[in-house]
Amino acid sequence: MKERALVxxxxxxxxxAGASPSATGASYTSGSLSVDALLDAVPELGExxxxxxEQIAAIGSQDITDAIWLALAARVTExxxxxxxxxxxxxxxxxxxxxxxxxxxxVVRTPKPIVLTGAMRPASALSADGPLNLYNAVAVAADPxxxxxxxxVVANDKIHGARSVVKANTTVVDTLQSPGRGLIGTVHFGxxxxxxxxxxxxxxxxxxxxxxxxxxxxxxxxxxxxxxDGKMIEAxxxxxxxxxxxxxxxxxxxSSPAMEALTAAAAAGxxxxxxTRLPTGFVARNVETDDDERGLIAAxxxxxxxxxxxxxxxxxxxxxxxxxxxxxxxx
Numbered sequence: 001m002k003e004r005a006l007v008x009x010x011x012x013x014x015x016x017a018g019a020s021p022s023a024t025g026a027s028y029t030s031g032s033l034s035v036d037a038l039l040d041a042v043p044e045l046g047e048x049x050x051x052x053x054e055q056i057a058a059i060g061s062q063d064i065t066d067a068i069w070l071a072l073a074a075r076v077t078e079x080x081x082x083x084x085x086x087x088x089x090x091x092x093x094x095x096x097x098x099x100x101x102x103x104x105x106x107v108v109r110t111p112k113p114i115v116l117t118g119a120m121r122p123a124s125a126l127s128a129d130g131p132l133n134l135y136n137a138v139a140v141a142a143d144p145x146x147x148x149x150x151x152x153v154v155a156n157d158k159i160h161g162a163r164s165v166v167k168a169n170t171t172v173v174d175t176l177q178s179p180g181r182g183l184i185g186t187v188h189f190g191x192x193x194x195x196x197x198x199x200x201x202x203x204x205x206x207x208x209x210x211x212x213x214x215x216x217x218x219x220x221x222x223x224x225x226x227x228x229d230g231k232m233i234e235a236x237x238x239x240x241x242x243x244x245x246x247x248x249x250x251x252x253x254x255s256s257p258a259m260e261a262l263t264a265a266a267a268a269g270x271x272x273x274x275x276t277r278l279p280t281g282f283v284a285r286n287v288e289t290d291d292d293e294r295g296l297i298a299a300x301x302x303x304x305x306x307x308x309x310x311x312x313x314x315x316x317x318x319x320x321x322x323x324x325x326x327x328x329x330x331x
Contacts, residue, residue, distance in 0.1 A: 005086035005142035007049040008079045010072065011035035012057040012064070014093030016130035018122030028122040030060030030093055038091065041123065042131045048190060049086070049142040061093025061100070061118070066216040066312075069103050073210055080110040087113040087141030091134065094118040094175060097153060098165050102306045105151040105162035106313055106331060109204045113146035116153045120173045129156065129173045132189075139190035146192065149184060150202035159185040161198050166279065166303060180280045180301070200331055208313040217315040219243035221304045223277060224254040230261025236270075243271040243311045247304035252276050252283035259289070266295035271315065271324060275299035275307045285325065295321060300328050 011017065013031025017038060020028035035053045045051060056075065057068050072090065079085045092100055101116050108114060117137035119130030137154040140146050151162040155176045164178035178184075185194035210216075220236040224246055236244050244265060248254050252274035254262065266272045274296055276283050285291045285298040299307040307328070314327050 005049045005144075006084050007051055007087045007089055007138050007141045008085055009035060009039070009051060009053040009089045009091065009138070010075060011038065011053065011055050011091045012061070012068065012072070012093070013059040014061050014091060014097075014118050015122050016091050016093075016117070016119035016133065017058070018119075018124070020122045020124045023124060023126045028124070030122075031058035033123055034058075035091070038123070038130070038134060042135055044135060045138050048135070048138050051138070056090075059093070061096040064093075064096045064100060069100060070210055070213060070216070072100070073104060073107050076104065076108050076114060077110070077211070080108070080112045080114075085112070087143075087146070088115065089134070089137045089141045090114070090116045092116050092118045094120060094155075094167055096305075097176070098162075098167060098303075099305050099309055101151045101153050101162035101165060103309050103313075105202045106206050106310070107208050107210045108151070109206075111148045111203065113141045113143065113149070114151045115141045115146070116151065117155055119155075120171065120175055135190060136187040136192075140187055140192050143192050145194060148197065148203075149194070150198045152184060154187060157186055157188055158183055159187055159192065159194070162202070163198065163200055163306070168279070206331065208316065210313075210316070213316065216312040217242040219245060219308045219311050219315070221245045221247055221308050223247045223304075224249045224258065226255075228255040228258045230257045230264075233258060233261040233265055237265050237268065241270060242315050243273065243308075245273045245275055245299070245304050245307045245311060247277040248274050248283070249277060251281070251287055252298065253288055259294070262296065263294045271297065271311060273297040273299050273307050273311055273328070275302060275304040277304070297321070297324050297328055302328065
C-alpha cells in the first residue's frame, strides 16, 4: 500500500499566481508566478502528498478558451489513467472557474478527485488567500473519500460541487458560493469533511466525448434587459453561432422583439436556450413562453454561463429538441 497519495498539479495562472507592485494595492497582473513558485511558497504541501507539477497556461481566467479546456481535459485524462496518480489539482483564476469546473465535470471520466482552486488576492498581497486554498485543495485531492464526487472547487475552507459553484462577488475572498444547493463539504487546515455528494450524473455517467475534438461549437450568451430589441440575437446568428443562450429577465423572459428574433433563430436551426440573469431559480418549459411552439430549450437551474458549456457539448452530437431538453434536465 502506498504511504502517500500522488497529486498532480496543473497551473493555468490566475490571481493565485498574480503579482502586484504593492502588498496593499488592488492592482496586479494575473499568472505572473510559475507553478514551481506557487509550490515553493507552501512547503507544507509535501506533508500532504507526493507532488508533480506542470504549467498548462499563465493567464487570467477571463482569457480562458475552449482550446485550453480541451487541453486540460486531455491532460487530466492522461494523468488519471495512471495508477500512481491519485488526484489532480488545477490552479485557476476565479472569474471563469465555475465554467472550467463544469466542463471538466461533464467530459473527464474518472472517479479520482479533480479539484480546482484559485484566490482573490494575488500571491504578493498582504494576507494572500492562495497558499491556504492550495494547501486545502491538495488535501482534498489526496483524500480517498473525495473519489466519485465529481469535479470540486476548493476555496476559503469550502468544498463546492462543479455544478453548483458560482462566483458571487467581485472582490471578497468568500466569493465562491453554492446558492440553493449547498456545499459538498468543508476543509479546515487540510482536514476535509463531506456533507453530501453530487446529485446529477458526471464523469463516467455522461455521454460527452471530446478526445477527438479540435474545437467546440460556437455558442453565444445574450443578456436580456429592459427595452431590448432583437439585434444582438440577429448578430449572433450572422456571426455563425450554432447556439444561443439567453440570460433572460425573471424566469428566462425577454422582450417581444427579442423573442421574435430568438424564434426566427430557432427556426433557422440555431439551438436557443432560455436561462435567467438572476442568481438562483429554475427556468421551466412553457410557463410564460410557449417553448414547444417556438422551438426553444429551458435551461432549468443552470446559469447562462453553465448552460453555454452544456449546449456546446450537446451540439457535438445530433439531437432532437426533446432530446436536448432531456439533456438539460439530466445534467
